Structure formats: structure tokens, C-alpha cells
Amino acid sequence: MNKEISAEGFSIISDVYSNQEIEQILAVINEVDTTKDTFRKSADLFAIRQFLKEIPAVYGLVFNSKLKSIIQSTFGEDYFVVKSIYFDKPEQSNWFVSYHQDLTISVDKKVELANFGPWTVKQNQFAVQPPIEILKNNYTIRIHLDDTDENNGALKIIPKSHLKEIYRPETIDWNFESETVCKIKKGGIMIMKPLLLHSSSRTTNNTKRRVIHIEFSNIELPKEIKWVERI
Structure with missing residues (x-):
């Protein structure tokens, strides 16, 4: 799996959560107050930022024994x-996301720092593009609470695109690149590198x-800023 992530930029693992564990997670989510600034709700998308803090x-439900073992070994x-x-993404959602890399990190405030920028603010949360070495070192885990395929917005990715560091979507040459749809069953996860080009239909x-x-x-950040969600 480590070799696959390094070479391809992602790996898919099935059956990390049972149906009962998924239902327990959803039951907790369904009980929360959705009026806070970190919650976004529209006809096309419901999102909770700073999810684990909110x-x-x-x-304890998300970090079950299987996930903790995967994190430690990977x-x-x-x-x-x-x-x-x-x-x-609701049943009749028209929400889509074009090809992009995840180039920013979330921090507690905006300060002028060498090699950090540009900056953005979204729902009172500061984000900044850090030095490339931080992005290359990071990992993302996507936990799927539903069966996901090309018909309900599964991620589409370009394998190996993370190896090209900053890779602008407008420069993709489809004569050489190929697209993979990441079909994942309920209870499965996807591990990916933030620099992997990905989209959603x-x-x-x-x-x-x-x-x-x-x-x-x-990676520890410069003393002037902190990871806003460090756990």
C-alpha cells in the first residue's frame, strides 16, 4: 500500500468500517446544531468544517482500531x-468540482511569512499555500459513508499527477494522462496525496x-502560526 501511494498517489481499502459503525457515526452527525459558522448548508451540499472539533x-467512532492500525503502518x-x-452531497445535487490539487492548509491566523502564500479566508477560517515540502509530506484519508461510483460523484483522479508537484489543471495533456474513477463501497476509505489532481462530478x-x-x-509550522485543527 505504501508503494502504491508513493507511485500512484492513492490507495483504496475496503471494509474499514462495518455498517453498524457507519450508522453510529451518522447518528451522531444527525444530532448536531447546524447553525454554526463552520456549517454550510444548501440544496447541493451540506458541509461541516473543523468536523472533529465541532x-x-x-x-472515537471515526478512529476505530482498523483506521488507527492503517495510519500507524502507512x-x-x-x-x-x-x-x-x-x-x-444530497440525492439530487448538482454540485461538482473541477480538477484541482489541495494546495492550502488551515491555520489560526494570517501573518507574513516567507514561502507561505497566497492566503484565503473561508467561513472565518484562514488558509494558506505552504512550501511544497509540506504538501508533499501530507496525507488525506477519505472515509466513505455510502457506496460511491461515477453516478453519485465519486472522485476522478489522474494517477501519478502528484509527482509533478504544482500541476495546473489547464495544462493537463489528455494525450498522455489517463483518468481513474475511484469506486468505493460504504465503509471503505481512500488514502491520497494532496497534490494528486482530482475532481468530482x-x-x-x-x-x-x-x-x-x-x-x-x-511537520511543525513556523512559530508565528499554528495548525488550526491539530489533534
């Missing part, structure tokens, strides 16, 4: 959570796609 009761013992988001089969997105790092 809903601490879900932490990342090592020194990685920590730096970002978490819950996405719910609209839902066409009236089924949900609920995903928990968690980013990990083992």
Missing part, C-alpha cells in the same frame, strides 16, 4: 490531524454521497 463525540507514529471536513442516480475528509501532517 463534533468531538464522533472522534504514515508512521508521528502524524497528527490538521484538517477535517464532512461532506454530504454531479450526482445522476439520486443517491447520497457522504464522506469524511481528514488531512494529516507530521
Whole structure:
């Protein structure tokens, strides 16, 4: 799996969660107050930013023994959570995301730092593009709470694209690149590198796609800023 992630930029692992564990996670999510600034709700998308901080009761359910074992064997013992988001793409959602890399990290404030920038603010949360070495070192885990395929917005990725570091979508040469649809069953996970080019299509089969997105790092930031979600 480590070789696959290094070479291809991603790996898919089935049956990390049982159906009962998924239902327990969803039950906790369904009980929360959705009026906070970190919650985004529209006809096309429901999202919870700083997911693990906003809903601490879900932490022990998300980090079950299987996931903790995967993290330790794949990342090592020194990685920590730096970002978490819950996405719910409803049955009739027209939400889509074009090809992109995840080039920013979430931090506690904006300060002028060499090699950090540009900056953005989204729902009172600061984000910045850090030095490339931080992005190359990070991992993302996507936990699938529903069966996901090309009909309900499964991720489409370009294998090996993470190896090209900053890779602008407008420069993709489809004569040389290929696209892979990441079909993942409920209870499975996808591990990916943030620099992997990925996109998501609209839902066409009236089924949900609920995903928990968690980013990990083992790099300490300059003393002037902090990871806003470090766990």
C-alpha cells in the first residue's frame, strides 16, 4: 500500500468500517446544531468544517482500531490531524468540482511569512499555500459513508499527477494522462496525496454521497502560526 501511494498517489481499502459503525457515526452527525459558522448548508451540499472539533463525540467512532492500525503502518507514529471536513452531497445535487490539487492548509491566523502564500479566508477560517515540502509530506484519508461510483460523484483522479508537484489543471495533456474513477463501497476509505489532481462530478442516480475528509501532517509550522485543527 505504501508503494502504491508513493507511485500512484492513492490507495483504496475496503471494509474499514462495518455498517453498524457507519450508522453510529451518522447518528451522531444527525444530532448536531447546524447553525454554526463552520456549517454550510444548501440544496447541493451540506458541509461541516473543523468536523472533529465541532463534533468531538464522533472522534472515537471515526478512529476505530482498523483506521488507527492503517495510519500507524502507512504514515508512521508521528502524524497528527490538521484538517477535517464532512461532506454530504444530497440525492439530487448538482454540485461538482473541477480538477484541482489541495494546495492550502488551515491555520489560526494570517501573518507574513516567507514561502507561505497566497492566503484565503473561508467561513472565518484562514488558509494558506505552504512550501511544497509540506504538501508533499501530507496525507488525506477519505472515509466513505455510502457506496460511491461515477453516478453519485465519486472522485476522478489522474494517477501519478502528484509527482509533478504544482500541476495546473489547464495544462493537463489528455494525450498522455489517463483518468481513474475511484469506486468505493460504504465503509471503505481512500488514502491520497494532496497534490494528486482530482475532481468530482454531479450526482445522476439520486443517491447520497457522504464522506469524511481528514488531512494529516507530521511537520511543525513556523512559530508565528499554528495548525488550526491539530489533534
